[in-house]
Amino acid sequence: MVDAVISLERTGRTREADQPSSLVVQFGADKPLKLDAGVELSPFQIAYQTYGTLNAERSNAVLVCHALTADQHVFNRHPVTGKPGWWNTLIGPGLPIDTNRFFVICSNVIGGCMGSTGPASTNPATGMPWGLEFPVITIRDMVRAQAMLIDHLGIETLFAVAGGSMGGMQVMQWATSYPERVFAALPIATSTRHSAQNIAFNEVGRQAVMADPEWRGGRYFAEGTKPSRGLAVARMSAHITYLSDAALHRKFGRRFQNRENPTFSFDADFQVESYLRHQGASFVERFDANSYLYLTRAMDYFDLAADYGGVLGNAFKNTKTRICVISFTSDWLFPTIESRDIVHALNAAGARVSFAEIETDKGHDAFLLDEPELFTIVRGFLDGAAVARGLPASKR
Amino acid sequence: MLSPSHPENSSLARTPGTSRVDLLVVAGMVDRGARLLDVGCGDGELLRLLEQKGVDGRGIELSREGVNNCVAKGLAVIQGDADTDLADYPDDAFDYVVLSQTLQATRHPRIVVEHMLRIGRHAIVSFPNFGHWKIRLKLLAEGQMPRTDNLPDTWYDTPNLHFCTIKDFRTLCDVVGARMDKAVAFNAWGKPLRLNAPWWFWNLFGEQAVFLLSRRSK
Numbered sequence: 001m002v003d004a005v006i007s008l009e010r011t012g013r014t015r016e017a018d019q020p021s022s023l024v025v026q027f028g029a030d031k032p033l034k035l036d037a038g039v040e041l042s043p044f045q046i047a048y049q050t051y052g053t054l055n056a057e058r059s060n061a062v063l064v065c066h067a068l069t070a071d072q073h074v075f076n077r078h079p080v081t082g083k084p085g086w087w088n089t090l091i092g093p094g095l096p097i098d099t100n101r102f103f104v105i106c107s108n109v110i111g112g113c114m115g116s117t118g119p120a121s122t123n124p125a126t127g128m129p130w131g132l133e134f135p136v137i138t139i140r141d142m143v144r145a146q147a148m149l150i151d152h153l154g155i156e157t158l159f160a161v162a163g164g165s166m167g168g169m170q171v172m173q174w175a176t177s178y179p180e181r182v183f184a185a186l187p188i189a190t191s192t193r194h195s196a197q198n199i200a201f202n203e204v205g206r207q208a209v210m211a212d213p214e215w216r217g218g219r220y221f222a223e224g225t226k227p228s229r230g231l232a233v234a235r236m237s238a239h240i241t242y243l244s245d246a247a248l249h250r251k252f253g254r255r256f257q258n259r260e261n262p263t264f265s266f267d268a269d270f271q272v273e274s275y276l277r278h279q280g281a282s283f284v285e286r287f288d289a290n291s292y293l294y295l296t297r298a299m300d301y302f303d304l305a306a307d308y309g310g311v312l313g314n315a316f317k318n319t320k321t322r323i324c325v326i327s328f329t330s331d332w333l334f335p336t337i338e339s340r341d342i343v344h345a346l347n348a349a350g351a352r353v354s355f356a357e358i359e360t361d362k363g364h365d366a367f368l369l370d371e372p373e374l375f376t377i378v379r380g381f382l383d384g385a386a387v388a389r390g391l392p393a394s395k396r
Numbered sequence: 397m398l399s400p401s402h403p404e405n406s407s408l409a410r411t412p413g414t415s416r417v418d419l420l421v422v423a424g425m426v427d428r429g430a431r432l433l434d435v436g437c438g439d440g441e442l443l444r445l446l447e448q449k450g451v452d453g454r455g456i457e458l459s460r461e462g463v464n465n466c467v468a469k470g471l472a473v474i475q476g477d478a479d480t481d482l483a484d485y486p487d488d489a490f491d492y493v494v495l496s497q498t499l500q501a502t503r504h505p506r507i508v509v510e511h512m513l514r515i516g517r518h519a520i521v522s523f524p525n526f527g528h529w530k531i532r533l534k535l536l537a538e539g540q541m542p543r544t545d546n547l548p549d550t551w552y553d554t555p556n557l558h559f560c561t562i563k564d565f566r567t568l569c570d571v572v573g574a575r576m577d578k579a580v581a582f583n584a585w586g587k588p589l590r591l592n593a594p595w596w597f598w599n600l601f602g603e604q605a606v607f608l609l610s611r612r613s614k
Binding site for chain 2: 322324325343344347348350352353354355356357358359373376377379380381383384385387
């Protein structure tokens with residue numbers, strides 16, 4: 001029974017990692033991806049989705065960058081889970097990132113497991129999944145790959161690049177690597193460098209994966225195993241960091257799960273335990289364990305200022321990009337202070353920056369949730385930028 | 397434009413649909429296409445006004461609500477504090493740095509004005525004049541901290557920490573080495589006082605004042 005489930009999942013893995021249920025562009029030997037690790041990835045592919053229509057001037061494209069465990073399925077139903085798109089609160093017809101006005105692009109990051117080349121993809125040299133043979137990638141590598149996709153789509157300048165969390169890191173990288181190609185940038189709940197605390201949490205997650213005997217040094221596909229327990233624990237611990245004490249208390253308190261009294265055992269007596277177990281179990285259905293290692297590593301290595309002599313302001317010198325930084329009061333994973341550092345650096349560089357902190361008790365995850373103030377701000381910022389860009393004004 | 401619509405109404409009361417008189421005066425002091433920082437920009441009224449003049453405006457506002465309203469209007473505004481955050485701006489980053497109706501609410505007015513003159517080629521400061529005859533009379537007659545239509549807060553529940561008179565402000569300008577390029581004072585009806593009036597007259601009959609300053613060349 002268990003084996004049957006695993007083999008079904010493995011089929012799913014193969015299908016989405018190599019033949020994604022989305023658009024895909026393949027880059028052959030003539031177009032290698034130069035990685036920060038000093039090696040080239042070639043051939044490779046990028047899986048992506050688009051929504052809306054590119055205008056004749058090719059000036060209305062919005063690139064959306066996804067967070068650690070999300071993917072290119074921003075607005076449509078997810079091909080594996082059947083759940084609605086992960087940012088369908090913000091992106092869609094008439095919504096702040098309005099698909100009636102903008103051409104929205106979202107690609108699975110390099111290193112991901114939903115169709116862009118990553119450790120779960122088949123290594124053409126061996127015919128087996130890459131596993132740990134896959135080179136370590138960085139946020140800048142992800143952005144380089146996205147730039148190749150944008151070139152492929154024939155778009156010179158993006159009207160906007162938007163994303164939260166790891167997606168926000170990509171937004172900041174876009175704004176510094178390709179400032180002339182980004183008219184407006186929306187980094188949300190993010191930072192220009194991963195803090196020691198965040199690296200620590202990521203390390204706990206990775207160690208949980210690696211401690212699972214089924215992980216087999218990363219060769220679990222070849223050995224027909226799956227490190228589900230380890231990955232589930234990684235997800236559980238990470239999930240806590242996406243919420244807040246207040247949100248957990250509001251949602252679960254100390255309430256018991258379908259029982260009146262404690263069982264005096266290690267069952268999931270508390271609702272919060274049951275919730276986390278569910279989060280862990282459903283995550284492993286759709287995510288590759290090695291991919292989780294690579295993407296968390298990419299976040300850890302991210303330190304934008306390091307490329308500019310340690311002075312973040314230099315990263316934005318002479319930038320013409322309009323930037324709107326947004327943070328949330330209860331986000332302790334990417335606290336407001338880190339957004340403020342971005343804002344100070346942008347001010348020092350004379351950039352056109354807006355910064356709003358939104359009051360909520362929902363923690364880091366607030367950027368994905370129903371936060372009316374977030375919607376108003378994103379809409380206002382993009383409308384203002386659209387006018388400056390000469391795009392038709394919002395009909396609302 | 398500067399004439400009062402309702403003489404009973406305080407001149408600077410925020411009548412819906414009209415801009416505060418001092419903001420119009422500030423806007424009139426700014427050249428087209430300039431780069432400007434509005435410190436304590438509130439709901440972005442001045443920035444909006446200046447947008448029409450092609451001014452590249454930025455704002456700092458303390459209240460989260462004010463900031464979020466501004467950003468939702470497409471203005472480049474950040475949440476920040478005049479007392480602490482001006483230090484982060486480089487020298488000569490702007491043509492103008494504006495502080496309207498905020499000076500009296502800062503903890504260190506002198507340092508704030510010094511930063512303004514460092515960050516911008518010009519500083520524009522508007523403030524309520526605590527030397528106005530009504531305020532003097534109230535203190536004399538009632539023996540209590542004066543409350544007026546324009547300054548309605550009680551002493552124990554006010555954001556204002558450092559009131560000053562027009563005369564006091566001129567002293568501050570000397571202390572920080574600012575040159576006064578222009579000054580305007582209004583009476584209680586929002587009417588500018590005669591330009592050739594002596595300073596004591598302004599100090600007595602001006603309810604509000606707006607100063608355009610620049611760095612005194614060394």
